[in-house]
Amino acid sequence: MKVKKKTIGLVVYFILLMLPIYWMLNMSLRSNADILAFFTLYPKNITFANYIKIFTDSSWYMGYVNSIIYVALNTVISLSVALPAAYAFSRYQFVGDKQLFFWLLTNRMAPVAVFALPFFQLYSTIGLLDTHIAVALSHCLFNVPLAVWILEGFMSGVPREIDETAFIDGYSLPRFFITIFIPMIRAGVGVTAFFCFMFSWVELLLARTLTVTNAKPISAIMTRTISATGLDYGLLAAAGMLTIVPGALVIWFVRNHMAKGFALGRV
């Protein structure tokens, strides 16, 4: 009986979790006039006009392309710099290692709002304002420390005898690292990529501050639905629904790794 009660509780929680998302889906399938005219639990006259508008208007769909470009860039940069560093932290003792590790983590705690203004000036000085790379680099501020932290946890789970054996067998450090070590911690790399993707994808303030038109993320473009006639809820809801899709896809791909990765105890 006890197990039953648990399951019922969980199902109720899942329904509550999905309800707001369902509501947005409901709105996205109705026209704005329809939404404002009457209240209904499900769309009676389904229209895809909102979605069609987003997919045919380049100022809309380019927002998604921009977001995906800088998120992908950020994930690649974060992983490629964090992998060797995490290895150093998990295997070697060197001058200032603990201080450096703590300093990295403090950047994860920095209020993003603090950095918005100096970043704007920094990137306009070096002429990178309104480029994808600027947003990707600025997101490294919180993603690189996180990536180092997670990867270090996974790497410390691999016994050091494996490294020693490989070195005795004549492997060089880079070759060992790429051909043996990274494949061993691929679940960790997957989890790290997942978190880098997640935090870069959901961030708004820096992405909005550092872009004007060419690299503007979809989340900033969504504010355009406020027009002279008021808020276009249908269009806003459709744009919102589409921002959920990439995240849902990523979760689907890492779902099996996620359980394993989480089980190792780092984020």
Added chain:
Amino acid sequence: MEKWPNNKAWFLVIPVFVIVAFSAFIPLMTVINYSLQDILAPGQSVFVGTEWYKEILSDYRLHEALWRQFLFSGLVLLIEMPLGILIALAMPKRGWGVPASLVTIALPLLIPWNTIGTIWIIFTRPDIGLFGFGMNNLLGIPFDHTASSLDAWITVMLMEVWHWTPLVALLAYAGLRAIPEAYYQAARIDGASAWSTFFYIQLPKMRGVLTIAFLLRFMDSFLIYAEPFVLTGGGPGNSTTFLSIYLVKIALLQFDLGPGAAFSLIYFVIVLSFSFIFYQALLRVGKGETV
């Protein structure tokens, strides 16, 4: 196991150091620079010392925002931590239910923060939202987050709990999965009740992940910006103006660089010191409880 002493390891860390230093040192220096000067025009500034700090520290709106922020973060931790643990305990341990519930739970975490705000605007508006309409017309409770401060708070709290409890649940679930089956077998042989299994095995074993969850939730709720900004814009009045919202108002909208920079640094120091204190405290509590 001792780590290998080798200072050449710095070469492996240099890329990280350079990339984070570029994003951290230069802006931080800029902020410190601004906080000590009055910028009258581009290229024309006067050194004002600690003037801005005094001004900001005596700003009553900052005090209000700070207490609001503490209340918010306190409530968030109070609600999300137990709820997250409960959900993790209820989640299935094997079978098709595992990926299904993981995917469902992780979904809110992958939604961009301003979309979260949008979802909750649409969900709670009294005219078109399921929640707002239901409260007003079915239960007869007047509810409008754009007009009443209390309703705005309730909406922001609901949104926050909806959005971030999954993170606590996922971490707690990971901690639970890492407990070897032998511990449960031992507990069964000893005839331990569900409660004592929870208090003497599961909770101590989850200490590490719960510490991380607690710190992440504290930091992120203390830094919250986009969701309440989209949902309420800090209003009605200033009732949901949290620290970040107030800071952005000063620094980016009014362009008061000096006070904004001083504010930034004070903010940073508060977050840093609280996280450090919590971290130390949690480590100490944990040591006493380890089985």
